[in-house]
Amino acid sequence: MNWVRDRASRALDYLWGGWGAAASLLLLTALWEAGHAAYGTLVLPSPRDTVAALVRMGGDGRLLPAVVETTGNALGGFVAASLVGGVLGAMAGASDMMRRLLQPIATLMLGIPAIAWVVLALLWFGGSGLAASFTVVVTTAPIVFSGAAQGVRTLDGDLRRMARAFRVPGPMLVWDVYLPHMLSYLFPALASALALSWKIAVMAELLSGAGGIGDGLATARVQLDTVKALAWVLAVVGLLLALEYLLLEPVRRHLQTWRREAQGGDSAMTRGLL
Amino acid sequence: MNAMPPAPALSIQGLSHSFGPQGVLDDVTFSLPVGRVGCLIGPSGCGKSTLLSMIGGLSEPTHGTIAHAFRHPVFVFQDPCLLPWRDARDNVAFGLKAQGVGRNERRCRAARLMEVVGLAPDDVGKYPHELSGGMRQRVALARALAIEPDLLLLDEPFSALDLGLRRQMQALVRRLIDQRNLTAVLVTHDLAEAVRLADCVFVLSGKPARLTARHDIARPFAERDDGFVHSEVNRLLSDPATARALAVEDMGHGGGQ
Numbered sequence A: 001m002n003w004v005r006d007r008a009s010r011a012l013d014y015l016w017g018g019w020g021a022a023a024s025l026l027l028l029t030a031l032w033e034a035g036h037a038a039y040g041t042l043v044l045p046s047p048r049d050t051v052a053a054l055v056r057m058g059g060d061g062r063l064l065p066a067v068v069e070t071t072g073n074a075l076g077g078f079v080a081a082s083l084v085g086g087v088l089g090a091m092a093g094a095s096d097m098m099r100r101l102l103q104p105i106a107t108l109m110l111g112i113p114a115i116a117w118v119v120l121a122l123l124w125f126g127g128s129g130l131a132a133s134f135t136v137v138v139t140t141a142p143i144v145f146s147g148a149a150q151g152v153r154t155l156d157g158d159l160r161r162m163a164r165a166f167r168v169p170g171p172m173l174v175w176d177v178y179l180p181h182m183l184s185y186l187f188p189a190l191a192s193a194l195a196l197s198w199k200i201a202v203m204a205e206l207l208s209g210a211g212g213i214g215d216g217l218a219t220a221r222v223q224l225d226t227v228k229a230l231a232w233v234l235a236v237v238g239l240l241l242a243l244e245y246l247l248l249e250p251v252r253r254h255l256q257t258w259r260r261e262a263q264g265g266d267s268a269m270t271r272g273l274l
Numbered sequence B: 001m002n003a004m005p006p007a008p009a010l011s012i013q014g015l016s017h018s019f020g021p022q023g024v025l026d027d028v029t030f031s032l033p034v035g036r037v038g039c040l041i042g043p044s045g046c047g048k049s050t051l052l053s054m055i056g057g058l059s060e061p062t063h064g065t066i067a068h069a070f071r072h073p074v075f076v077f078q079d080p081c082l083l084p085w086r087d088a089r090d091n092v093a094f095g096l097k098a099q100g101v102g103r104n105e106r107r108c109r110a111a112r113l114m115e116v117v118g119l120a121p122d123d124v125g126k127y128p129h130e131l132s133g134g135m136r137q138r139v140a141l142a143r144a145l146a147i148e149p150d151l152l153l154l155d156e157p158f159s160a161l162d163l164g165l166r167r168q169m170q171a172l173v174r175r176l177i178d179q180r181n182l183t184a185v186l187v188t189h190d191l192a193e194a195v196r197l198a199d200c201v202f203v204l205s206g207k208p209a210r211l212t213a214r215h216d217i218a219r220p221f222a223e224r225d226d227g228f229v230h231s232e233v234n235r236l237l238s239d240p241a242t243a244r245a246l247a248v249e250d251m252g253h254g255g256g257q
């Protein structure tokens, strides 16, 4: 009973919080409208025209395939980056030698501008979706890597000793002790990697011309069609917002049930999160 | 207690240990019968926790032997070491899960043990950050009892608690030990605590540490009032070796700041 009530009140809380987000989005739309009134359609088309263009693109069957293509490229790259970055990061967190070996590589990869990766990917993979996915992997894996490494490294020595004293078997150690702790470091990293992967995918598509939202943007640019360009931007933003509020924010809230101790400040677990 | 002393259940013979070149324990020998509470006391850093973890089988001594017939040793530490992402009940059930007990059964047993250690039914779903220090230590104690241990290894479990709470927890632990016929080894800095809880007090001191004194406290736990504890502490301190070991500790604490 209690549990149900708890859940329901939390869900209401969440929906109520949505009003704030809606209000700030409406404010932004108003500013956009004002910009349109000041500079005219050629520079900044009105929100209404943009939405109409987006609906038209949806109607003539260009929007959905592009969204699917971009989502595929971004998600594919993100999943691969999470696996590679997560596993290597965990190893780097667990062993000093691995950290000394891998950290410079991660730093180096982070230092290379994403656009440089796009160019290299195009040279290596040609104008296929693979170029976009590859770029996503190499740009987001180092982010996941750092989060995972930090998560493992900061695992409380006392907790590890306790788990050993209770003769906790390996899989349970990972599942009940390491993963939940790691997640509190890993999740923020995964969240930024996921958001970044969309932007990177669009950028790579724009240059490769192999379909997706980026390709649409490139075409709009060639045709000097600001309305269409903005409509594509709107599509990306819509995707990112859906991702943020339908996936990331609920997970963040779920993690917070055990993390409200931050005020107490007596635990190592909460340091430097979110 | 007035019958013939029972056979030793825990017997430590000529135990020495060093971390690399640094000797920590030197030729420690003692034994403890089943159902008794032994107490290790000595200055900070003399190797009490090291000795306790070797008794529990978490590490091996460099020399000497530890023999006992206990099947399920369990530790309670000064820090309760609860998992922040599990509620109180699941924390209590942690050791059961490690043993492969099914979800429903372990939750059932955990809830029962929470009652035994004096937690309220609505503490069941609380996360560690929602519990007070004393409640957390109770959860840790319930988690230890859950695996039905026969040997309880207590590493300063009360030292983070305030005085009133400490007395409550001491009484609770000793009552549970007697009820369940557990054997226990308690590490402490506090001679009064040792005298209140233990049947045998082992004093460690020196570097590397040796067993410099041992005292039996004969009176049953139920009859140990404040007056007894006070006079017994004085009796123990009248032994020069004990007084020296514990005085060094005070100097160490003062000088270490």
Ligand SMILES: Nc1ncnc2c1ncn2[C@@H]1O[C@H](COP(=O)(O)OP(=O)(O)OP(=O)(O)O)[C@@H](O)[C@H]1O
Residues within 6 Å of the ligand: B019, B024, B043, B044, B045, B046, B047, B048, B049, B050, B051
């Ligand atoms: N894993 C380890 N590696 C190296 N030295 C260690 C290790 N663990 C403990 N020591 C050393 O062994 C000595 C004894 O440590 P231990 O923790 O057993 O002392 P203690 O008597 O429990 O102290 P306290 O009362 O402060 O808890 C200390 O000098 C400590 O520095």
Ligand SMILES: [Mg+2]
Residues within 6 Å of the ligand: B048, B049, B050, B155
């Ligand atoms: Mg210690």
